[in-house]
Amino acid sequence: MTKMRRLLTLAALAAAALTLTTTPAEAQFGGLLNRAKQAVKNKAQKKLEEEKNDLKQTGKKAAANAVSNATHKAPCPWPMDPEKLGERERALATDYIDNLGTVSNEEVIELKNQILARAHEDSMILTATGVLSPNSYPQDVYAQGGREGQELMLMDMFYSDLQQHAINLVLSGSLVPGTETFEFMHLLFPVGNTSYYIKNEGDGLYFYTLDGDKIFVDEDEIPYVNNLYNKFFNAATLFKGVDRDMAVTAEYCYLIVNDALKNNTPDNIAYQPYPRSGSLNSLAGQALAVIKKSDSYKGATAVVIDADNWTIERSASGEPIRRKCGGWVIMNEKWGKKAYRVMFAEEYDGNSYGPLRLYGAGLGSHYVK
Numbered sequence: 001m002t003k004m005r006r007l008l009t010l011a012a013l014a015a016a017a018l019t020l021t022t023t024p025a026e027a028q029f030g031g032l033l034n035r036a037k038q039a040v041k042n043k044a045q046k047k048l049e050e051e052k053n054d055l056k057q058t059g060k061k062a063a064a065n066a067v068s069n070a071t072h073k074a075p076c077p078w079p080m081d082p083e084k085l086g087e088r089e090r091a092l093a094t095d096y097i098d099n100l101g102t103v104s105n106e107e108v109i110e111l112k113n114q115i116l117a118r119a120h121e122d123s124m125i126l127t128a129t130g131v132l133s134p135n136s137y138p139q140d141v142y143a144q145g146g147r148e149g150q151e152l153m154l155m156d157m158f159y160s161d162l163q164q165h166a167i168n169l170v171l172s173g174s175l176v177p178g179t180e181t182f183e184f185m186h187l188l189f190p191v192g193n194t195s196y197y198i199k200n201e202g203d204g205l206y207f208y209t210l211d212g213d214k215i216f217v218d219e220d221e222i223p224y225v226n227n228l229y230n231k232f233f234n235a236a237t238l239f240k241g242v243d244r245d246m247a248v249t250a251e252y253c254y255l256i257v258n259d260a261l262k263n264n265t266p267d268n269i270a271y272q273p274y275p276r277s278g279s280l281n282s283l284a285g286q287a288l289a290v291i292k293k294s295d296s297y298k299g300a301t302a303v304v305i306d307a308d309n310w311t312i313e314r315s316a317s318g319e320p321i322r323r324k325c326g327g328w329v330i331m332n333e334k335w336g337k338k339a340y341r342v343m344f345a346e347e348y349d350g351n352s353y354g355p356l357r358l359y360g361a362g363l364g365s366h367y368v369k
Contacts, residue, residue, distance in 0.1 A: 072125075074117035079158040080151040093158050097165045100234045101227035108234040116241055119155055122148035159239070163246055166235040167253065187256050198260045205260040206268055213270040213366055218334060229257045266335055274368045275328040275339055279308040283325070286356050287344055291329050294358055297340070302330040305344075320348040324359055330368070340365045 078084050079093055096103075122145075126132035131145045142153040187198040196217070197208040207215050217225055232254035239247035277284075287303040307325035315321055323346050328339040343360035346353040 072121055074121050075114060076118055076151065077111055077114035079111070079115065080118055080154045082147070082150045082154065093161050094165060097162050100166060101229075101231035103230075103234055105230075105234060105237060108237045112238050112241070115155060115158075115238075119152060122151050126152075159242060159246075162235060162238060163243075166231055167246060167249055187253065198256055204263045205256055206263050207260055209364070209366065211364060211366065213272070214268045215270065215366075216266045216268045216335065217264050225257060225261065229254050229261075232257065269335055269367050271336065271369045272339070272366045274337075275304040275306050275330075277304055278306040278325075280310070280325050281305040283344070283356060284327075287327060290344070290356055290358055291342070294361070296361065297329050297331065297342075300329050300331055301337075304328045304330065304339075320353075322347045322359075323353060333367075335367060337368050338365055339368045 079096075084092065100108075123132060125148050126141060126145050131149065132141050138153075138156070142149045145152065195210055196215070197210065198205050199208050207217050209215055232250050236247050236250035236254065239250055241247075281304065283305050284303045287305060288300060291297045291300045291303055305325055305327040307327070310323040310325055312323050313321045324343055325345075326341065326343050329342055331338050331340065340361070341363035342358060343363065344356055345359035346356055348354075
């Protein structure tokens with residue numbers, strides 16, 4: 001849902017609750033205008049129309065201040081508070097959204113109810129004063145709506161951040177217009193330093209690696225998945241009553257994660273062939289000693305260098321900078337041996353290459369036979 005649609009949704013709710021009245025200034029000027037029509041020509045009529053517009057604007061501003069001071073009863077939630085979410089402090093909203101999976105759903109429900117209550121009051125005030133109508137442009141409402149316009153602007157910014165940081169970057173699929181049907185392709189999400197897919201295999205949803213291997217997400221990584229589930233669940237809660245399409249999308253996301261968790265068993269592990277040794281595997285012993293100095297691979301049992309030749313990285317002038325080779329670190333895990341893809345390198349000092357070092361990690365992993 002666009003910002004305009006959100007504003008108009010709230011405006012419709014407010015319009016249903018209000019009967020617009022003419023301000024005293026407008027009524028007084030209406031009489032002046034009727035008398036003027038009888039006594040003046042077109043030039044005078046044009047001048048009076050301009051004066052009428054000026055009076056309307058003055059009346060609207062005065063009414064806005066009066067209504068604003070008189071009708072605000074709902075507290076202003078922090079995502080809509082200009083004093084807490086100025087341009088410099090917007091990180092509060094993105095940090096909250098990024099950590100949404102750790103927030104209780106009860107807390108999220110309370111925040112959403114506060115947002116809706118305050119937005120409803122803002123919309124009623126701005127509708128009563130003529131600033132907000134079905135034909136209003138959001139930018140005009142933000143600019144002319146005073147405090148209430150700022151609060152609605154911040155609400156839209158919060159929901160835009162929620163859509164971007166909680167939904168858009170992880171889902172591949174689309175909601176069928178006018179229905180509750182979601183054409184699901186896959187869901188991509190981070191787990192620690194890597195990423196997984198959830199794919200639909202016809203008989204159910206399963207976890208996959210980026211290399212296309214069906215996997216089992218074990219207990220060390222399950223907290224990441226549960227966090228993702230909670231994030232989608234809370235996002236769906238926040239979107240309900242505000243943005244139908246995004247609420248449905250978020251709901252599908254947490255249902256997808258939930259179904260994949262039901263099918264998450266060790267039987268899903270795709271064991272790959274043990275890595276082959278390349279011509280540079282004579283470096284394996286040296287590489288194992290280097291690897292064991294890393295906190296991530298202290299328990300390594302072996303290293304397999306599968307490269308046949310060094311890859312030389314050069315400067316713009318053609319001088320060597322370093323040489324690199326790839327390999328696999330073998331670790332004993334609960335469900336068998338697991339190979340982790342890494343990169344080694346030796347730096348060039350102008351005369352010769354230095355000692356072997358770990359150059360890159362987190363490049364993929366899988367269980368091996």
